[in-house]
Amino acid sequence: MAQSQLVEKKYLLPFIVVTSLFALWGFANDITNPLVAAFSTIMEIPNAKAALVQFAFYGGYATMAIPAALFVRKYNYKKAIILGLALYATGALLFIPAAQFEMFGFFLASLYVLTFGLAFLETTANPYILSMGDEKTATRRLNLAQSFNPLGSILGMFVASNVILAYLDSEARNDIGELVFNTLSVAEKAAIRTHDLAVIRNPYVVLGLVVLAMIVVFLAVKMPNTRGENPKTPARDSFKRLLKNKIYRQGVIAQVFYVGVQIMCWTFIIHYAENIGIPKATAQRYNMLAMGMFISFRFVSTFLMRYFNSRKLLMYFAVGGMITITGTIFIQGIGGLYCLIATSAFMSLMFPTIYGISLEGIGEDATLGAAGLVMAIVGGALMPPLQGAIIDFGSIAGMPAVNISFVLPFICFVVIARFGFLSLKRLKTD
Numbered sequence: 001m002a003q004s005q006l007v008e009k010k011y012l013l014p015f016i017v018v019t020s021l022f023a024l025w026g027f028a029n030d031i032t033n034p035l036v037a038a039f040s041t042i043m044e045i046p047n048a049k050a051a052l053v054q055f056a057f058y059g060g061y062a063t064m065a066i067p068a069a070l071f072v073r074k075y076n077y078k079k080a081i082i083l084g085l086a087l088y089a090t091g092a093l094l095f096i097p098a099a100q101f102e103m104f105g106f107f108l109a110s111l112y113v114l115t116f117g118l119a120f121l122e123t124t125a126n127p128y129i130l131s132m133g134d135e136k137t138a139t140r141r142l143n144l145a146q147s148f149n150p151l152g153s154i155l156g157m158f159v160a161s162n163v164i165l166a167y168l169d170s171e172a173r174n175d176i177g178e179l180v181f182n183t184l185s186v187a188e189k190a191a192i193r194t195h196d197l198a199v200i201r202n203p204y205v206v207l208g209l210v211v212l213a214m215i216v217v218f219l220a221v222k223m224p225n226t227r228g229e230n231p232k233t234p235a236r237d238s239f240k241r242l243l244k245n246k247i248y249r250q251g252v253i254a255q256v257f258y259v260g261v262q263i264m265c266w267t268f269i270i271h272y273a274e275n276i277g278i279p280k281a282t283a284q285r286y287n288m289l290a291m292g293m294f295i296s297f298r299f300v301s302t303f304l305m306r307y308f309n310s311r312k313l314l315m316y317f318a319v320g321g322m323i324t325i326t327g328t329i330f331i332q333g334i335g336g337l338y339c340l341i342a343t344s345a346f347m348s349l350m351f352p353t354i355y356g357i358s359l360e361g362i363g364e365d366a367t368l369g370a371a372g373l374v375m376a377i378v379g380g381a382l383m384p385p386l387q388g389a390i391i392d393f394g395s396i397a398g399m400p401a402v403n404i405s406f407v408l409p410f411i412c413f414v415v416i417a418r419f420g421f422l423s424l425k426r427l428k429t430d
Contacts, residue, residue, distance in 0.1 A: 005133065005134070006133070006137050006141055007133060007141060007144075008132070010224070011224065013221065015129065015141075017217065017218070017223075018129060018223075019144075019148050020148070021081070021121050021125045021214075022146055022149040022152065023149060023152030024121070024210075025088075025118045025121055026150055026151065026152030026156065027153065027159075028088070028092075028114065028115075028152075029057075029156065030154070030160065030266065031156035031157070031159050031160045031203060032053065032057055032156075033054075033160070033263070033267045034157075034160040034161075034267075034280070034284055034287075035053050035107075035160075036054065036270075036388070037050070037270045037274075037280055038164065038165065038170075038200065038280070039053060039104060039107070041168075041170045041179065042170050042192075042193055042196050042197065043193075046388075047271070047392050048385055048388040048389040048392055053111065054267060054380055054381055054384040054385070055108075055381040055384070055385055056108040056109070056111045056112045056115075057111045057114075057115050057380070057381070058115065058263070058379070058380035058381035059381040060113070060114065060115025060116050061115055061119045061374055061375065061378060061380075061381075062381065063112075063116065063119070064119035065122075065371040065372070065374040065377075066375065068080060068084070068120040068374070069368045069370060069371030070235060070368075071083065072124055072367045073235060073367055073368070077128045078218065078223040080124040081121060082215055083117075083120055084117045084118070084119070084120025085214050085218065086117065087113060087117030087120060088114055088117030088118060088121070089117070089208045089209075089215070090114075091110050091111065091114025092110075092204045092205065092207045092208030092211065093204075093205060093208040094109070094110035094113060094114075095107070095201045095205060095208075096205060098110050098197075099197040099200065099201035102194065110204075122374045122377070123367070123370050123374045124370075125145075126352075126355055126370050126373075127359065127367055127369075127370040129141055129142050130142055130359060130366065131226035132224075132226060135360075138356060138360070139352070139360070140302060140305050140306070142352040142355060143301065143352045143353065145352075146298065147298045150291055150294045150348075151295060153294075154291040157287050157288045161281055161284035161287075161288065163199075163202075164199055165280050166281045168280075169181075169192045169195055170192050170193070171279065171280055238368045238369075241362070241365055242368060242369055242372065245362065247422075247423055247426055248358050248369060250422060250423070251354050251357060251358025252376050254354050254358075254415060254416050254419035255355070255373050255377075256379035257415040257416055258350045258379070258416055259377045259378075259379040260380060260383035260384075261321070261409040261412035261413060262380070263380035263384055264383055264384055264387050264405075264408060264409050265347070265409055266291075268387055268388075268406075269283065269286060269290060269337075269340055269341075270283040270287065272328070272336070272337060272402050273286055273337055275400050275403075276334065276336075286341060289341055290343075290344040291344065293341060293344045293345040294344040294347060295348075296345070297344075297345040297346075297348035298348040301349035301353075305349075309427070310353050310356065310357065311357060311423045311424035311427060313349060313353070313420075314350065314420035314423075315417050315420030316420075317349055317350065318417035319413075319417055321343055321347060321409075321416075322410055324339045324342045324343040324346065325339070325340075325410045326339075327339030327342075329403050329406050332399075332400065336403065340406070343409070346413075354416070355373055357423050358373060359373070386408065390405040
């Protein structure tokens with residue numbers, strides 16, 4: 001029997017246009033991650049407080065995911081995408097007054113609004129891609145679309161490293177590697193702070209203008225109506241069915257822990273590298289190497305799904321992540337850093353695979369189901385501040401606290417492996 005086509009010809013242009021959104025929010029994610037370390041120095045705040053950048057960023061997803069799903073149910077995917085892009089652009093452009101007032105809280109509010117837009121885009125784009133064709137190829141199709149997310153991410157990392165971190169005056173060091181910023185007068189620090197906040201602001205302003213251009217593209221392109229739009233049953237009935245769906249409930253929990261592990265590994269790789277004497281701008285290049293691994297293995301895993309069950313692959317990749325994180329914890333020095341980089345290879349298939357497994361066979365409940373999985377992105381808001389608080393201890397039991405802090409990602413991989421195992425077991429019994 002012939003295999004179902006991954007993307008049918010009638011969906012090809014809409015698939016390409018919607019897939020471009022995956023790169024767009026990937027860019028936002030990874031230009032933002034290094035701001036935790038940057039704000040910690042510029043605003044002279046502890047790592048735990050600086051990690052509120054992630055709390056604001058991923059908290060926006062949790063706030064807006066269900067409203068976004070309800071909007072899609074009432075209108076359609078295209079209108080939800082356009083509204084999401086408008087919110088995205090607004091949040092990015094709010095960096096202009098945030099830098100002017102030099103308030104950390106204003107930057108947090110800007111990121112919060114920006115991710116209202118991302119919540120609309122993710123709640124909409126993921127189920128839209130799943131619905132563009134045969135349900136048998138839906139998880140593979142989403143993995144293919146999600147493969148372009150890390151391309152945006154690596155561009156975001158490049159900009160963060162070469163346009164932001166490399167030009168921060170607060171990162172200047174003396175001959176023995178100590179930050180000069182810490183030795184300056186209040187007036188000198190104030191001048192540097194003004195400069196550095198402007199450096200952070202500028203890429204977001206450009207990003208806002210790019211997103212405005214994307215709105216024009218979506219206004220011009222005709223987008224098809226697919227399953228999941230304008231369902232006939234009330235939203236409350238969908239909620240009830242989703243709550244009774246065991247695999248869906250477990251998938252949401254697994255997604256919380258996956259997003260947590262992803263954001264922790266990519267945010268605190270800079271702190272890990274700094275602890276072994278590597279400056280922030282150089283450390284961000286290691287983050288880019290990790291993203292290169294992630295991109296490569298996303299395409300590899302999409303190919304492997306032609307021959308292996310996605311649930312089994314998810315379980316095996318989670319075990320691989322547990323192994324590399326163990327090396328990150330116990331191997332001090334560059335070896336531990338390489339283990340942390342290798343972890344990204346095992347994270348590569350997780351988000352879209354958990355997503356696809358969780359939404360499999362739920363029909364018109366897919367939009368609200370997607371909202372629950374997007375809300376799960378709150379894991380990226382809750383876990384980094386906790387890891388930052390552990391890092392602030394400096395050392396624990398004679399080991400660097402930054403090493404010990406990666407116990408949290410290890411726990412996340414255990415939860416993901418369990419979901420892969422239980423969903424595989426459930427498949428075999430059905």
